[in-house]
Amino acid sequence: MRNMEFSPKPGFQIEVENGYEYFIPQEFQENPIEYFEREGKNIKTGEIKFDENRRVLEDPTTVKDLPVWRNNNGKELHVVAKRVNTGKGEMMKSGDPFYEYKILKLVQELGLLAAKPVAKVEKGNVHLIIMERIFGVRWSEKDSLNLKERGYSNKDIENLKMQAESKMEQLKKKFEEAGIIRGWKLKDMVFDVDIENKIIRGIVPTDWERTKIEKQSPN
Numbered sequence: 001m002r003n004m005e006f007s008p009k010p011g012f013q014i015e016v017e018n019g020y021e022y023f024i025p026q027e028f029q030e031n032p033i034e035y036f037e038r039e040g041k042n043i044k045t046g047e048i049k050f051d052e053n054r055r056v057l058e059d060p061t062t063v064k065d066l067p068v069w070r071n072n073n074g075k076e077l078h079v080v081a082k083r084v085n086t087g088k089g090e091m092m093k094s095g096d097p098f099y100e101y102k103i104l105k106l107v108q109e110l111g112l113l114a115a116k117p118v119a120k121v122e123k124g125n126v127h128l129i130i131m132e133r134i135f136g137v138r139w140s141e142k143d144s145l146n147l148k149e150r151g152y153s154n155k156d157i158e159n160l161k162m163q164a165e166s167k168m169e170q171l172k173k174k175f176e177e178a179g180i181i182r183g184w185k186l187k188d189m190v191f192d193v194d195i196e197n198k199i200i201r202g203i204v205p206t207d208w209e210r211t212k213i214e215k216q217s218p219n
Helices: 026-030 032-039 089-094 098-108 141-144 152-176
Strands: 011-018 055-056 062-063 079-083 115-123 126-132 189-194 198-203
Touching: 026 032, 032 115, 032 126, 032 152, 089 098, 098 115, 098 126, 152 189, 152 198
Parallel strands: none
Antiparallel strands: 011 115, 062 079, 079 126, 115 126, 189 198
16 A cells, blocks of 8 residues: 555645554644644754854754544544754755655664654655654753652662663664664663663664665575
């Protein structure tokens, strides 16, 4: 089955992955970029950061949590939207504004951990990608855990970080064995934390703009 394409206002092109077509709100279908700006909630706070050439390194306004989407049966879909920075990482080199979206699909096909791609949007030089939200604690939300108020010592907090780093190293090995090369930093992960037992149950990587794919040698 081919991906479903909607017919929004002139100038927009929306392509939705199979299984998600009945979750897309009418307001999003009509004007996804306006919906993104109006309804989206910034995931990160702070100012836009530039490099020495005035290229955007980090823009807190480009990744947003969207309102919960529901299908006709009331099933919920939690999504995150990202406005693509085409001058960043491998997208700039490839010239493909949906490079990161293709990486997400590839990672899913390989059975590795990543957010599931939901839809992509294009209008002129503006591009959005929509993906399922990964449930857990984002690095930007770590202070909201109030670990010390929950009885954590400095040693407990350091041990939690060491657990996360160990799991991240294990993931790195799996991805590299599959020919997927990317940077591995805790700030680019979402954490499944068992607060009561002081355990990191798992982590899932995010931010795929700088990911490289290495061709595997045939056996």
